[in-house]
Amino acid sequence: MKTITLGGKLAAPQVGLGCMRVTGLSKTEMEAYYRLSMELGINFFDHADIYGKGGACESHFADSIGMNASMREKMIIQTKCGIRPGVCFDFSKEHILASVDGSLGRLKTDYIDILLLHRPDALVEPEEVAEAFEILLKSGKVRYFGVSNQNPYQIALLARYLGEGAIIANQMQLSITHCPMIDFGINVNTEKPEAIDRDNGTLDYCRLHNITIQAWSPFQYGFFEGVFIGDKKFPELNKKLDELAEKYNSTPTGIAVAWINRHPANIQTIVGTTNAGRLKELAAACDFTITRDEWYSLYMAAGKTLP
Secondary structure, X not given: OOEEEEOOOEEEEOEEEEOOOHHHOOHXXXXXXXXXXXXXXXXXXXXXXXXXXXXXXXXXXXXXXXXXXXXXOOOEEEEEEOEEOXXXXXXXXXXXXXXXXXXXXXXXXXXXXEEEEOOOOOOOOHHHHHHHHHHHHHHOOEEEEEEEOOOHHHHHHHHHHHOOOOEEEEEEEOOOOOOHHHHHHHOOOOOOHHHOOOOOOHHHHHHHOOOEEEEEOOOEXXXXXXXXXXXXXXXXXXXXXXXXXXXXOOOHHHHHHHHHHOOOOOOEEXXXXXXXXXXXXXXXXHHOOOOHHHHHHHHHHOOOOOO
């Protein structure tokens, strides 16, 4: 498994395992899935305190694998906080600290490798976030910090109080069919809808500030509208995916990940599959690199056009 360095600080596999759906696996299945993931070199597990009711996904993961100190030191655990479902987004010092303690207990660990702030809180007080992060860092409860779904100004506001380099990752939705952060960069100075800057240049900002983009929902189009692989809405894209899958002895899902991997930003893809066979396909996608022409051909097959 190819490794990248998150934020220039933490070595991690290029593919991480999203754990939002792990409660759909029995304890036996979860343990087997964990062991397969580790064998494939995918030792990165992405959680959130809202995955499963009351953090059920974190608890199920730790209980199923029989979490212990020896296992823990071989894996990288990332979790998120800041969403109070159906109530509000909450980046208050009190909520961040309480959320981390809850995740630590459910995950049966003494520390979180990376803590992400899940979705932007309109009422954020960056001074409070800085206080919470300092407490967590000094206590050893969290080693690194990041954000999710944030634009450059939101990150810069936090960085003013956290210090440059404190944020090592920004988790954003990204796929061949959902890539506004890429569309905007290609269509600068045109009147096309794709030229609208929807995120204030997040991709380039993160590259400039050594913040690793983590791609979530790499097979989705729209905002949870569905999976584009095999969907009749995308005939040209699926034809191209099949063609390249045959060339590289891969699968359409593998090629979809290889498309993200090809970007020079060294993006980490977070995959949420619970299918063992598919996980093997996605891990193998890190073993080859598609060409520049193939990257652009997939982009255009998804319905995009060049200026």
